[in-house]
Amino acid sequence: MAERQALPSQTRRAPVSARGVRTRQTLVEAARLVFERDGFLDARITDITAEAGVAAGTFYTYFTGKEDAFAAVMEEVNEEMLHPRLREIADRDDPVAVIDAANRAYLVAYRRNAKLMALMEQVAQIDPDFRRLRLRRARAFGERNAQAISRLQQRGLADRELDPQLAADALSGMVSRMAYLRYVLGFGTASPETLARTLTRLWVNALGITKEMT
Amino acid sequence: MAERQALPSQTRRAPVSARGVRTRQTLVEAARLVFERDGFLDARITDITAEAGVAAGTFYTYFTGKEDAFAAVMEEVNEEMLHPRLREIADRDDPVAVIDAANRAYLVAYRRNAKLMALMEQVAQIDPDFRRLRLRRARAFGERNAQAISRLQQRGLADRELDPQLAADALSGMVSRMAYLRYVLGFGTASPETLARTLTRLWVNALGITKEMT
Amino acid sequence: MAERQALPSQTRRAPVSARGVRTRQTLVEAARLVFERDGFLDARITDITAEAGVAAGTFYTYFTGKEDAFAAVMEEVNEEMLHPRLREIADRDDPVAVIDAANRAYLVAYRRNAKLMALMEQVAQIDPDFRRLRLRRARAFGERNAQAISRLQQRGLADRELDPQLAADALSGMVSRMAYLRYVLGFGTASPETLARTLTRLWVNALGITKEMT
Amino acid sequence: MAERQALPSQTRRAPVSARGVRTRQTLVEAARLVFERDGFLDARITDITAEAGVAAGTFYTYFTGKEDAFAAVMEEVNEEMLHPRLREIADRDDPVAVIDAANRAYLVAYRRNAKLMALMEQVAQIDPDFRRLRLRRARAFGERNAQAISRLQQRGLADRELDPQLAADALSGMVSRMAYLRYVLGFGTASPETLARTLTRLWVNALGITKEMT
DNA sequence: TATGAATGAGCATTCATTCAT
DNA sequence: CATGAATGAATGCTCATTCAT
Numbered sequence: 001m002a003e004r005q006a007l008p009s010q011t012r013r014a015p016v017s018a019r020g021v022r023t024r025q026t027l028v029e030a031a032r033l034v035f036e037r038d039g040f041l042d043a044r045i046t047d048i049t050a051e052a053g054v055a056a057g058t059f060y061t062y063f064t065g066k067e068d069a070f071a072a073v074m075e076e077v078n079e080e081m082l083h084p085r086l087r088e089i090a091d092r093d094d095p096v097a098v099i100d101a102a103n104r105a106y107l108v109a110y111r112r113n114a115k116l117m118a119l120m121e122q123v124a125q126i127d128p129d130f131r132r133l134r135l136r137r138a139r140a141f142g143e144r145n146a147q148a149i150s151r152l153q154q155r156g157l158a159d160r161e162l163d164p165q166l167a168a169d170a171l172s173g174m175v176s177r178m179a180y181l182r183y184v185l186g187f188g189t190a191s192p193e194t195l196a197r198t199l200t201r202l203w204v205n206a207l208g209i210t211k212e213m214t
Numbered sequence: 215m216a217e218r219q220a221l222p223s224q225t226r227r228a229p230v231s232a233r234g235v236r237t238r239q240t241l242v243e244a245a246r247l248v249f250e251r252d253g254f255l256d257a258r259i260t261d262i263t264a265e266a267g268v269a270a271g272t273f274y275t276y277f278t279g280k281e282d283a284f285a286a287v288m289e290e291v292n293e294e295m296l297h298p299r300l301r302e303i304a305d306r307d308d309p310v311a312v313i314d315a316a317n318r319a320y321l322v323a324y325r326r327n328a329k330l331m332a333l334m335e336q337v338a339q340i341d342p343d344f345r346r347l348r349l350r351r352a353r354a355f356g357e358r359n360a361q362a363i364s365r366l367q368q369r370g371l372a373d374r375e376l377d378p379q380l381a382a383d384a385l386s387g388m389v390s391r392m393a394y395l396r397y398v399l400g401f402g403t404a405s406p407e408t409l410a411r412t413l414t415r416l417w418v419n420a421l422g423i424t425k426e427m428t
Numbered sequence: 429m430a431e432r433q434a435l436p437s438q439t440r441r442a443p444v445s446a447r448g449v450r451t452r453q454t455l456v457e458a459a460r461l462v463f464e465r466d467g468f469l470d471a472r473i474t475d476i477t478a479e480a481g482v483a484a485g486t487f488y489t490y491f492t493g494k495e496d497a498f499a500a501v502m503e504e505v506n507e508e509m510l511h512p513r514l515r516e517i518a519d520r521d522d523p524v525a526v527i528d529a530a531n532r533a534y535l536v537a538y539r540r541n542a543k544l545m546a547l548m549e550q551v552a553q554i555d556p557d558f559r560r561l562r563l564r565r566a567r568a569f570g571e572r573n574a575q576a577i578s579r580l581q582q583r584g585l586a587d588r589e590l591d592p593q594l595a596a597d598a599l600s601g602m603v604s605r606m607a608y609l610r611y612v613l614g615f616g617t618a619s620p621e622t623l624a625r626t627l628t629r630l631w632v633n634a635l636g637i638t639k640e641m642t
Numbered sequence: 643m644a645e646r647q648a649l650p651s652q653t654r655r656a657p658v659s660a661r662g663v664r665t666r667q668t669l670v671e672a673a674r675l676v677f678e679r680d681g682f683l684d685a686r687i688t689d690i691t692a693e694a695g696v697a698a699g700t701f702y703t704y705f706t707g708k709e710d711a712f713a714a715v716m717e718e719v720n721e722e723m724l725h726p727r728l729r730e731i732a733d734r735d736d737p738v739a740v741i742d743a744a745n746r747a748y749l750v751a752y753r754r755n756a757k758l759m760a761l762m763e764q765v766a767q768i769d770p771d772f773r774r775l776r777l778r779r780a781r782a783f784g785e786r787n788a789q790a791i792s793r794l795q796q797r798g799l800a801d802r803e804l805d806p807q808l809a810a811d812a813l814s815g816m817v818s819r820m821a822y823l824r825y826v827l828g829f830g831t832a833s834p835e836t837l838a839r840t841l842t843r844l845w846v847n848a849l850g851i852t853k854e855m856t
Numbered sequence: 857t858a859t860g861a862a863t864g865a866g867c868a869t870t871c872a873t874t875c876a877t
Numbered sequence: 878c879a880t881g882a883a884t885g886a887a888t889g890c891t892c893a894t895t896c897a898t
Contacts, residue, residue, distance in 0.1 A: 020857070041255075041340065045893060055859040060894070125336040126255065135399050159419060166404060166412040169395060170388050177387035178380075185349050190380060198380040205373060206420035231877090234882060259868060269884045274869070448878070469683075469768065473872060483880040488873070553764040554683065563827050587847060594832060594840040597823060598816050605815035606808075613777050618808060626808040633801060634848035659898090662861060687889065697863045702890065 011071075012062055024062045026052045031069045032076070036115040040070060040123050067127055074120060077113045081106075095152055095209055100200040107179055107192040107199075114183040121180065142169045149207060159208030171203050224278040225285075238276045240266045242290070245283045250329040254284060254337050281341055288334060291327045295320075309366060309423055314414040321393055321406040321413075328397040335394065356383045363421060373422030385417050439499075440490055452490045454480045459497045460504070464543040468498060468551050495555055502548060505541045509534075523580055523637055528628040535607055535620040535627075542611040549608065570597045577635060587636030599631050652706040653713075666704045668694045670718070673711045678757045682712060682765050709769055716762060719755045723748070737794060737851055742842040749821055749834040749841075756825040763822065784811045791849060801850030813845050 015021050030052035034043045045066065049056050063069040110117055124134045145168035152158035178195060181187040190198075229235050244266035248257045259280065263270050277283040306312060324331055338348045359382035366372035392409060395401040404412075443449050458480035462471045473494065477484050491497040538545055552562045573596035580586035606623060609615040618626075657663050672694035676685045687708065691698050705711040752759055766776045787810035794800035820837060823829040832840075 015857090017857075023857080044891090056893090057860065057895080058858055061857065065893080122339040125339045131399070135401065138395065138399075138401065159415070161415055163404075163408070163412050165402075166392075166409065167416060169401070170392050170413060170416055173391035173395065174384050174388035177391045178384050181352065181383060181387065185345070185352075187349065187352065187383070188379075190377075194377070195380065198377050199384060201373070201375055202381060202384055202420040205422050206416040208419050229882080231881065233877095237882075258866095270868085271870075271885060272883055274871095275882065279868085443878090445878075451878080472870090484872090485874075485881065486879055489878065493872080550767040553767045559827070563829065566823065566827075566829065587843070589843055591832075591836070591840050593830070594820075594837065595844060597829070598820050598841060598844055601819035601823065602812050602816035605819045606812050609780065609811060609815065613773070613780075615777065615780065615811070616807075618805075622805070623808065626805050627812060629801070629803060630809060630812055630848040633850050634844040636847050657861080659860065661898095665861075686887095698889085699864060699891075700862055702892095703861065707889085 011068055012064060015062065020061075023052075023054060023058065027054065027059065027062055027069070028072050028076070032073045032116070035070060035073060035119055040066070040119055040126065067123075067129060070119075070123060070130075074116065077116045080113065081109050081117075095148075095157065096200070096204055099203050100196060103175055103199050103203070104192060104196040106175060107182075107195055110176075110179040111183045111192060117180070118184040121184070138169070138172075142172060145169075145172055152207065152209065157209055159206075162207065167207065171206060174202070175199055225282055226274075226276055226278060229276065234275075237266075237268060237272065241268065241273060241276055241283070242286050246287045246290070246330070249284060249287060249333055254280070254333055254340070281337075281343060284333075284337060285344075288330065291330050291334075294327065295323050295331075309362075309371065310414065310418050313417050314410060317389055317413050317417070318406060318410040320389060321396075321409055324390075324393040325397045325406060331394070332398040335398070352383070352386075356386060358382075359386055366421065366423065371423055376421065381421065385420060388416070389413055439496055440492060443490065448489075451480075451482060451486065455482065455487065455490055455497070456500050456504070460501045460544070463498060463501060463547055468494070468547055468554065495551075495557060498547075498551060498558075502544065505544045508541065509537050509545075523576075523585065524628065524632050527631050528624060531603055531627050531631070532620060532624040534603060535610075535623055538604075538607040539611045539620060545608070546612040549612070566597070566600075570600060573597075573600055580635065580637065585637055587634075590635065595635065599634060602630070603627055653710055654702075654704055654706060657704065662703075665694075665696060665700065669696065669701065669704055669711070670714050674715045674718070674758070677712060677715060677761055682708070682761055682768070709765075709771060712761070712765060713772075716758065719758050719762075722755065723751050723759075737790075737799060738842065738846050741845050742838060745817055745841050745845070746834060746838040748817060749824075749837055752818075752821040753825050753834060759822070760826040763826070780811070780814075784814060786810075787814055794849065794851065799851055804849070809849065813848060816844070817841055 015024050027048065031043075031048045034047045034051055038044075038047065043066065045059050046056050048069065049059050052058075059069070063072065120130075120134075123130045125131070142165060146164040149158055149162070149164040149168055153160050153162070153164065178199060182190065182195060229238050241262065245257075245262045248261045248265055252258075252261070257280065259273050260270055262283065263273050266272075273283070277286065334344075334348075338344045356379060360378040363372060363376070363378040363382055367374050367376070367378065392413060396404065396409060443452050455476065459471075459476045462475045462479055466472075466475070471494065473487050474484050476497065477487050480486075487497070491500065548558075548562075551558045553559070570593060574592040577586055577590070577592040577596055581588050581590070581592065606627060610618065610623060657666050669690065673685075673690045676689045676693055680686075680689070685708065687701050688698055690711065691701050694700075701711070705714065762772075762776075766772045784807065788806040791800060791804070791806040791810055795802050795804070795806065820841060824832060824837060
């Protein structure tokens, strides 16, 4: 339910001086603001530097271009999307509880970062680097879920007719698509809890996890 | 599994003369070619007119701009995505058969028009007109499915715990997302049949439609 | 206080058929509407033909271009500006009455055709043909007034220090400029009567026409 | 006899570095040249930048568009038109001397900047910003003269029948119109001195300022 | 490091005018 | 006469990126 952020083709090396660190951070924050406000395509480098209160040229001291800056912004968001602290809560032996906790955490995180998640979708559509990145992540993520499903099948806890890999991809896609519809497109009014309840139920039903089995 | 195409804000009126109709059609075909080849952002009007073998200005006799031309191209595709001839095949009283037929038809149509479907996603991310359009369609489509689910629930054929609207949106999203992953991002190698089998199974399981019930 | 309209370099010959006469008239009316609404520069031939309800090409059956159409429109206005029926009213032997009648007539006519007078100024600024035309008119008009002033001077009724030609040009200019300020730029709120009273007084004073002399 | 220059809606901020100041000045000079040579409508940005020997884009570092550049050019001219050094010369207690000095100064300044004054008229006809600007100036200028006339009337030195405001507008208009006729349209051959003599005489007569009164 | 001025390629769009039907 | 489709030249403006200071 989370994807790992990698870097696009080119990057500048990290700043050396303390001032450099500060400037870079200012730029990343300004970039986030501008990207959220204007979208990736309409965001102009000069808007970012103006927002950060630095000269236009300074941008290139820290980033190779817009993509690079965008990657830097996304890195901030990724931590949260990648590592929700759900393990503390969920009983790892109860598949339903695990699924539910994961979905809930994903939806909450998605809602909090809706604008940037929308941006991520947008950029993935536009920029080959980010598209490849996203495909790679979807693959990795799907494999993890596929293994979990596979294990459940082996333990007789899930529908053995299902192709674990396809099922994993489909169900993950279902969740992320719902999050997108709800929090990016503003579809409906359901709360994360309501959404999670339905999604988990669909997910559990879909895998054929019967309650008495868990 | 299908969405209805409407027109963006501005359009030119239809050509009056026969020559006009011919020229417009030539332009739409050229636009399709260029869009598929270069994507929406990189497509240039002059490429389209060059491809069509008309003067640059002629484009504006028929379209108000790139978006308008894109809408015209999409209209061709929509017919097929919207009206798969599945009713002939499927036994309307067998929910599983109906779902399976719909999924299969959608996947096949999606594969055939994969490039343009990708473009549609791309443009929806970029252009507010198309985004709004898409949201409207998703709503209409979801409602149709929600009613079907509702009816199944009333007949005791589907899990009554599910919110019909949310379930409909989620499952539709699952299918279209899989189509996108498979045919746009090139994820995996599964055939439409394999995909449909898994998707239908997930869908049927998720709704709690037991075979013996149908 | 009035200027004669001549034609620009090129014209089409008058229509032959009755239908032609009608179409031409429709176009002239449409042109007047569009010119008044959009100004000369922003008026488009297609707007005129659309307004007239004829095809674009038809315009060129009757006019060689925008200037030609504009000249046709102005001809309608000119009659009134050129031949105010003031002679009936004014006592031709009372210079003050003549001047006053002329000024009053000019202001009233100007007000009625303010939009087109503004256009005339605009076009004279832009188009060399019209500019030359206007200069020629100003000359002719000035000469007429100059002769009148000259006669008054010879009769001892006007300040002999004044150069008749320059005085005539200056005072005519004063009147037309005031009309322009008041009715085109919307300067002030004075009525034609109020304006005429002041202008005539200035004119009479300026020429040194003493009341007891008349 | 003079009008104050204000700026059109949009402007770029002044250059910070010395190089910027230099480049801007070069552009203003080039713009003046091109405007005088080609007129406002036919002047192309690229001609200006070519003339200045800078890249096309550099123009937009300093100006928002043609209007903005034109305003910058006019500002140079305005200083001279606005502040003729006539107070030194004229005896401030002799109204006739003051009027004559003002007229003379205006005509001389107008002649020197005839091409740009013509442009100013042209642009005022075309551009609403400049038209508004001009109206505002005419108002301010008229009020100043109206007060002077009013004072003369109170001192018994001018015709009390006249509306001071209208008279001021009319007489100012007379002068500027003559300048336009003479130096823009090339009407006649009179020298500034000849013109000023007649205009002052007309002005003085018109206001009823008798010599023995001063 | 920071600055900010200079670069310049690149493309959409308009609209008067023509002419085959 | 009327139609209306086709033409195509012509140019403003943006903005990422560089680099001398």
